[in-house]
Structure formats: C-alpha cells, structure tokens
Amino acid sequence: MSGKGIRIEGLRKRYREGDTAVDALKGVDMQVAPDEMVGLIGPSGSGKSTLFKCLGAVIDPTASRMTLGNEVIYDDGWKVRDLRALRRDRIGFVFQAPYLIPFLDVTDNVALLPMLAGVANEESRAVVSSNASPSHVDWSIDRL
Secondary structure, eight states: OOSSSEEEEEEEEEEEETTEEEEEEEEEEEEEOTTOOOOOOOOTTSSHHHHHHHHTTSSOOSEEEEEETTEEEEESSBOOSOHHHHHHHHOOOOOOGGGSOTTSOHHHHHHHHHHHTTOOHHHHHHHHHHHOOTTTTHHHHHHO
16 A cells, blocks of 8 residues: 555554553554455454554554555654644544434534534535445444
C-alpha cells in the first residue's frame, strides 16, 4: 500500500507506575487499505483499546510511525499541530453500544461528528448514506 489508508509501524506503548512498567503494545505493524473493514479480536488486556487510542490520537505512543493517507501523523512524536481537528476531521470510530447516543439512530450517531464540526445536518446524513454500501454498512444499520 502506498499513500492511502493507514500504516502503523513499530507501535509501542509502555505504561509506567513507579518502578513498574507494562508493555501494552510491543512493535505492532499494521496496514489498512481504504474501504477495508478491520475487526480486532483478543482477550481482555491484549492491547486492542490501547491500539485504537494511539491511532485515534487519544494517548501518546511510546514509539511508532503512523501514516494516515499520505501524511505522517506520528513519528516518535506527533507531526500534526491540531490533534482535535485530526480526530474530528480524519479519524472516526463506531463505538460499542455504551458510547452511542441512545435517542439517535445509527445514521445520526455517525453523522454527529461532522455536524459538530459545522457541516449541515442534511449534508452530514447524505455523506453517511453515500458511504454505506451493502458490503459494508447497510446490513448493520438494518440490524441496529
């Protein structure tokens, strides 16, 4: 893959408390192509949430190089000035049920972030609908 999607190289995250250190991520390499759907499966404590928090610019990795599209966003330090804008405009997560807003349907839950960034409600909903395809999202909208 070159220039598109997500590339993670050597992602490490070490948590420290006093003299104790725990390596939550130990040199993770991963590529995700545009339009590719990925699921992470593993036991509790295996680093799934830590991986997403690092990629989502919520916590700082201990070491890594992360590329989003053509832009290096992290190379042993954040290369993006405004992490809030990065999270708002370029990174999206669909959380498990406890993080969904219960009185919104699935489309509105997904469209909420662009609306908070100033995109009109109709435009946000149209983008969500246009990105839904039978092989990706439509099935889950019907089931939720």
